[in-house]
Amino acid sequence: MSVEAREARQPWILLSPALTALVLLLFVPLLFIVVYSFWLRSAAGADQAGFYLDNWREALGDAFYRDILLGTLRIAAITTLVCALMGYPAAYFIARSKGNKVLLLLLLMLPFWISYIIRTMSWINILGTSGALNSVLLSLGIVSEPLRMLYNETTVILGLVHFLLPFMVLNVYVSLDGIDTNLEDAANSLGATRWQAFTQVTLPLSLPGLAAGGLLCFVLGAGTYITPLVLGGPRDAMFANLVYEAIITQLNWPLGSALSLMLLAVLGVLVAIYNRYLGMAQLAKGLG
Amino acid sequence: MTKRIDDTTRYQRLLDRYREGDLDRRSFLGLIGAAGMAYGMQTPFAKYASAQSVGQVRFDGWGGVVSEAFREHAFAPFTSKTGTEVVDGTFSGGDEYLAQVRASQPGEYNIAHLSGVFDYARYANFDLTTALNLDNIPNMELVMTRLVEPYRAITPDALSAVPYDYGTTGLAYNRKYISDEEMREKGASILIDEAYKDRIGGWSDWRTRVWYGALQTGQDPNNIEDMDAVWDAIRAHRDLALKYWGSGAELMSLLAEEEIYVTEGWSGRIAALQEQGHDIGYYDPPNGFGWQECLFVIKGSPVAACEELLNFMLAPETSIAVAEGQNYPPALDATKVDLGAKIPTLPAFDATGTLSGLTFADPAYWNGNEADWSKTFSRVQRGY
């Protein structure tokens, strides 16, 4: 066999386990969802099989779904931005610190050892009227009456940032850690200020990690449904809540299928854009 | 008939021995412990065949105190008597469980602790019922007949479930801020009282929202004439409420930590708060929301084994232990069974065996409107 042929075959061997798993466990099952999205929910009993466009008409045509989808993307974007602003310096610190990096990273993942629901609900003990923060503020005499902080969009974003920040930090860290510190020193010795050395050398080189972290934060933020349930007020909902309600509460699998495919399509387009402009291929080219 | 007597007497003997301490408690518990350990060790790798296979019945219910009580008082004696293992699963809600059952194979799920009449009717709609032979469940004679009637209305030929417990969704209020008199005077309308803006809570469940909307607009919840007024009341509540809660745990912490002063609440959860010394009042307004729960046998299950297990679960010992754990009174008729000291003090408890004080939802009416109302509520909740 020629070297070229082997060279062409190798990546597929490497990819085959992951792709097989994806096809069997994701794409084939998703076909069922695609089929379901064209069925009709009947008032009681089994759903009506067939080819109906009603669910799609409703999912695409109704301002209700569109507004909540846009709101969801907005919340995900804010969350991602906050994660990047909070996470990048922290990742930089870990990557450049002389301390025990593994321990620092492990500490960051620590909140995950406490179950998500407990973690999210514990914000009530922190921010509530009889929570820890108010208790401290009251005893210090900074406020005379407990502050109302809970159950609005801000607390939803807060909960999401807390959930997603470690993903941002770890992704950025991994990227920063691979950058030769000599490059920055070299830039310095050539007369660049530290800030210039950072923005012109380190930051561009760490973009793959920042982009990967940002993508993760955005996509996971947009797909969340438990956080708004626990930390939001009555009105606060994200798109995944509607999907969950359609499928679980209303038992309307056909509509739920159409809605989830809609979310999948929107996020899929975003990921495709990411891969096209920020993705590995692009960045590899830029670095090469 | 002989079988029944045989079963009952053997069961009776076992219980007698257990009560009198004749059944060696230590070896009994040791046996359970050993079984538990062996079970725990092999669990992660065990490939459970569908529960249809011989010697196994699957039960799904609430975790924590409830499943502990079932395990100790019903599953262990059942298994030691029949040799049939009870595979014990948990769920976090009836809706999510129905979705799982719909996406499963017949026989995979057997018995479930479901919301009484609503779920019963929904399962009947999806053709998931079985026919139980009540002759094999002698303890059914102890159950209040009023609780069985709604099921008979849905499946006249045979029951597919036995009633298990009941409770109410009434008004819970912090007595530091709201007096008993004020509560009685305002009734359900206190939930749309401007004076308590941002101190009001409510369950995120559409049925409860609609039910209380009907009460707030002075209508009969089982025959609502002005639905628009109900939606307006729900909107008013939505704007005054700080939070829709979604679980008993949330309800309790919102009240205990004084995030909210008034909300609807599940009777058992409020009783638990009172037990812990919180000064929370509980009031069932006229036409307050009564409900019941059942043990439902799902289509495709090994019926004989399920009937026998149901009998163990309905036995007074089990019923009382579960009821004391979750604070909802058992379905047993208090005039036929001595329910002990604690249960008669629980809210919603009925000593007469008639349950005449409670209003239950008419399943035909409510399930008929389910598709429309649940969807509309999803929009109303978000401000549409």
Next chain:
Amino acid sequence: MRGWGWHAITLWTLLVYGFMFLPVGVVVLLSFNASQFGSFPMTGLSGRWFVELWNNDAIMRAFRTSLILGLLTAVISTTLGVLASLALVRYRVPGRNLISTLLIAPILVPEVVLAVALLLFLNFLGLPKSFPLLLAGHVIFTLPFVVLVVQARLVSIKRDVEEAALSLGASPVQTFFEVTLPLMMPAVAAGALFAFTISFDDITGTLFWKPGGVETVPTQIFSMLRNSISPEINALGTVMIVFTVGLPLLGAAVARRLAQRGGG
């Protein structure tokens, strides 16, 4: 020398860690709380939740299941993810962008939909739920985390190093294990850590896929939500934190002690 910029970064990092630890701190505090609810200031201290946790078979069993599930998920998912990332970054693969997008797809679908879809497929095949299915489900939605982080690292590893090894006569496999793998170890570790924590913490998929009799810690907690979550769960969190932080710290301290003694 590091200037004020470094100090600002240090302070910022401290604040970030403080933010991350707020809920952890509260949970640890409340695990010693005498009463069930977490009003501050606390009314009393007690160790009873730890005693009850130790005696609670159901939670301990769920904990063991969660650990095993998480570890297996981490191993399988990391292996698949590293192989796929290598292929995408190191080779010219036609349709690379598409494949990259597909590999991220599992986290684009709302989990409840993925959960129902997989069950429908299983039903169609006539297979019962099983632990391997649960594991497979976890592998699928942890895969994107591994792929993203490993790719990001691989891109920054210069091919020169690998080519040097190859030109010095190392086989491709040798080159991978002796050059590439050590260089990308931080990403592999991060990916494995992601996979483990995501699996350990997952609720929606697990609720749908778990076979009878199998409970993980999150499903155990969810089933308690209706009545009340016992503070034993807080105690479990505290125990885990003590193990994951305490042991490495202790190890480091012992190592330092030994080094000092050796040096002295």
